Every structure is written in structure tokens, then in C-alpha cells.
Amino acid sequence: MCEKKVMQQNGNSKPGDTVGEVSVKLFAGMAESAGTKELRVAVKRYTVAGVRCALEARLPQAASLLSRSAVAVDGRYGAEDQVLHSKSEIAVIPPVSGG
Amino acid sequence: MFQFSLTDDPIDTSLVLSTVVSASAGANVLFTGTTRQETEGVITNWLEYDAYKPLAERECVRLYEQAVRKFRIIKCSIVHRLGKVSVGEVSIAVAVSAVHRAEAFASASWLLDRIKEDVPVWKRQVGDAQTFWVHPEQEENTSRDSNGVPQESDNDMP
Incomplete structure (x- = not known):
């Protein structure tokens, strides 16, 4: 599903192409x-959705929790189509349980 | 006036309450959440809390601003503990002052509900039988969009 979205949005890109890496x-x-609190992943698009796809591929064991998680960019909740920069601070926010 | 902090140290609840005292206020409410020993038959030895600090602070400021509009509160202070919190210890303190008690009670209750939905803090339940991070299933009536981003809603007006 992620691969298909990438093809549609990137036009000329091939399925295996990546445009860069981000820290999450x-x-x-x-x-x-994941066994770690910070991960570098190769993305095919500099968007929140692109990061989700990269994480889905990298952490299949966490796919269910990832699907229930929000993604924050530079300390704010981000929309799926939000564009990232190589130095954006990206954080996955699973369902919260404070209090 | 709003104060927010995340702390690894025990919370001084008297101090939290004292920060919301105001000459304009006729009501001051302090809520404290503590580590419970048993949850649905599962014994908890202690809880461990983690948070994404920049977003936690931003979300609490947003909730405070909403609470001012909804309940006309005067002052508010929120302190959340991080790290290990033993049974009986305070994990969160929320203090609110308002002109009258109805707004003070309602706003404290509303703030707690929102914090538990929107603020990126997580608890890990540690027990003899099992240890796990708590990630509640999202309820259908929670005010989030399809990306999981909290939305402002007037449905929960008093």
C-alpha cells in the first residue's frame, strides 16, 4: 500500500528509490x-506519510501500534501530507497513557 | 497564569495548590493521581512514566487556553511525574482556581480527561506477573482526526 502511494505521488520515482534519511x-x-529510542530511516518522500511507510517496512512487528500512533514534527502533531526537512525533529506518538 | 512541569522528583502537592491561589478566586481545586496497586486483578508494583517533553508542554498550554475559554479559570498548574512512581505516590497534580466552585471542579475534571487523551506521556505498568506499556484503544468519541491529531471540540462544554 505504501509502495503504491509513493509511485502515485513521486511520478518518475522507481519503487526502490529513496530521497534521503530522517531521524525518528x-x-x-x-x-x-524497536529496541531503541531513536532510529534513522530511509524515506522515499519527505512527508509524514513517507516516514510511516519507512517505519512500517523497518518495524513490521510494530505495524499495529504504528497505525494507532500520531506523528509529531518539530514538537507539533503533523498531518500525513506535511512536508519534512532533513533536520526536522520527528517523533512517533503512540496512544498516550499519562495521568 | 499557567505553570507546567515534568519532574523526576516527588511532587509537592501543597506547593502546586499554592501556585493557583488568587485574590480573584473563590474556589481552588487540587486533583492528584496516584499509583494504584491493583488494576482489573493485575497487581502493579510500580509505574514508570516517559514523555515527549516539547509536545507535552505545548499540548498542556493548548488545553489551559481552552480551559480559560470554556470555564473562565483564573490560574492553573499541572505537574506530571516521570520515571518510577511507587504505589501510593503521586504521578500527576492538577490545580485550578476559578471564581466559583462549579467552574473549578468542572475544569479540573475536563483537564484531566484531556490530558489522558492528548498529552504525550506514557506509563509502563510493572508487576510480578507482567510488565507492559499502556496504550489504550482509542474511543470512538474522542476528538482526533484521521491522523490521530487532537481536535478542539465544544461537545464537552459544561
């Missing part, structure tokens, strides 16, 4: 599942 902060169950 992970918390709670996402960090536990």
Missing part, C-alpha cells in the same frame, strides 16, 4: 518494539 524518536511501546 520513538517512545514507550514503539521504542520497546
Whole structure:
């Protein structure tokens, strides 16, 4: 599903192409599942949706929790089509349980 | 006036309450959440809290601003504990002052509900039988868009 979206939005890009890497902060169950609190992933699009696709491929064991998570960019909740920069601070926000 | 902090140290609840006292206020409410020993038959030895600090602060400021509009609160202070919180210890303190008690009670309750939905803080339940991060299933009536981003809603007006 992610691959198809990439082809539609990138036009000339081939399925395996990546445009760069981003660092992603992970918390709670996402960090536990990944075994780390920060991950660098190769993305095919500099968007929140692009990061989701990269994480889905990298962390298949966390796909269910990822699908229920929001993504924050530079300390704010981000929309799926939000464009990122190479130095954007990206964080996956799984369902919260404070209080 | 709004104060927010995340702390690894025990919360001084008297201090939190004292920060919302105002000559304009006739009501001051302090809520404290504590680590419960048993949840649905599962024994908890302690909880561990983690947070994404920049977004937690931003979300709490947003909730405070909403609470001012909805309940006309005067002052508010929110302190959340991080790290290990033993049974009986305070994990969160929310203090609110308002002109009258109805707004003070309602706003404290509303703030707690919103914090538990919107603010990126997570608890890990540690017990003899099992240890796990708590990630609640999203309820259908929660005010989030399809990306999981909290939305402002007037449905929960008092």
C-alpha cells in the first residue's frame, strides 16, 4: 500500500528509490518494539506519510501500534501530507497513557 | 497564569495548590493521581512514566487556553511525574482556581480527561506477573482526526 502511494505521488520515482534519511524518536511501546529510542530511516518522500511507510517496512512487528500512533514534527502533531526537512525533529506518538 | 512541569522528583502537592491561589478566586481545586496497586486483578508494583517533553508542554498550554475559554479559570498548574512512581505516590497534580466552585471542579475534571487523551506521556505498568506499556484503544468519541491529531471540540462544554 505504501509502495503504491509513493509511485502515485513521486511520478518518475522507481519503487526502490529513496530521497534521503530522517531521524525518528520513538517512545514507550514503539521504542520497546524497536529496541531503541531513536532510529534513522530511509524515506522515499519527505512527508509524514513517507516516514510511516519507512517505519512500517523497518518495524513490521510494530505495524499495529504504528497505525494507532500520531506523528509529531518539530514538537507539533503533523498531518500525513506535511512536508519534512532533513533536520526536522520527528517523533512517533503512540496512544498516550499519562495521568 | 499557567505553570507546567515534568519532574523526576516527588511532587509537592501543597506547593502546586499554592501556585493557583488568587485574590480573584473563590474556589481552588487540587486533583492528584496516584499509583494504584491493583488494576482489573493485575497487581502493579510500580509505574514508570516517559514523555515527549516539547509536545507535552505545548499540548498542556493548548488545553489551559481552552480551559480559560470554556470555564473562565483564573490560574492553573499541572505537574506530571516521570520515571518510577511507587504505589501510593503521586504521578500527576492538577490545580485550578476559578471564581466559583462549579467552574473549578468542572475544569479540573475536563483537564484531566484531556490530558489522558492528548498529552504525550506514557506509563509502563510493572508487576510480578507482567510488565507492559499502556496504550489504550482509542474511543470512538474522542476528538482526533484521521491522523490521530487532537481536535478542539465544544461537545464537552459544561
